[in-house]
Amino acid sequence: MRARPAAARLLAALAAGLAALAPLSWAQSPAQEPAPPVAAENLALDKRVAGLAHELRCLVCQNQSLAESNAPLAVDLRNQIREQLVGGASEREVREYMVARYGDFVLYRPPLKATTLALWIGPFVLLVAGAILLWRRLARRRAPEPPLSEAQRSRAAKLLE
């Protein structure tokens, strides 16, 4: 019973503290709002760079994309992407630039060609094969048991006695 007033006082103090902090946060946000147009442009560019970097593989740490990796080469290649986009290249052109140097391997979304056919249709082939196997199995299970012959019947009866 005695703990309650203490808890209430603590809550009140917390609320007062939050109230005191609130004006601060209010004061800060309007100051940030009028963003200069250059920053907005950079933001759009950053987005395009990040978008591309996410679908390109880092060749140093191959399980990471260029966006995730901090390897020096990944940093260089991110800068390359930015430079090219600033220079007016399209996303496709940047992708082609990377493929020309590092091969299809840099693409996390490999193109559909003869050498990648197994990669693209393999999962579907396996799915269909699995479905066929399952279907055959279930069909066999659903088939009624063949009726017992007279001899089997009398043998079963003997065993059950």
Add this chain to the structure above:
Amino acid sequence: MRLAWVVGAFAALVVLLAVGLTLNPREVPSPLIGKPAPAFELPLLHAPEKTFTQREMLGKVWVMNVWASWCTPCLVEHPVVTALAKSGLAPVIGMNYKDAREDALPWLKRNGDPFLFSVYDAKGRIAIDYGVYGVPETYVIDPRGVIRYKHIGPLTPEVQRDKIEPLLKELSRES
């Protein structure tokens, strides 16, 4: 019958995985083989005021080795690069990659300089055009300026003996 199926499937899986284990995932087949070597003009490591261009390589077979003083595997392959240069089959030049002259020059002094000269790619910008993603890398470029071979990672005596030297001999016969 069913057992045969299961054993067969398992054996196939084992073979598949075993083959996968023998492959080196770091060796990405380069799309640059058979393509013209990307053009460049770079300052020399020893003489910053002088430059060397890729066009000057035309008419001769070249070996180009991308190296850096901070790269430990470069030190490992150094005896092989030296032996290759000494064989005299082709001039061996270095491309010093993302390095500082104050580090690279003492490195050559310490370990010996097998290169005819090294070009200095401080920012690694030209190396990107050559698809370099890990030093050391070694290129064989033919007299028409076409990249004929690329080795990723440290050169070994086996690679030198079985891949590079036969190729250099073949190319010098052609020209």
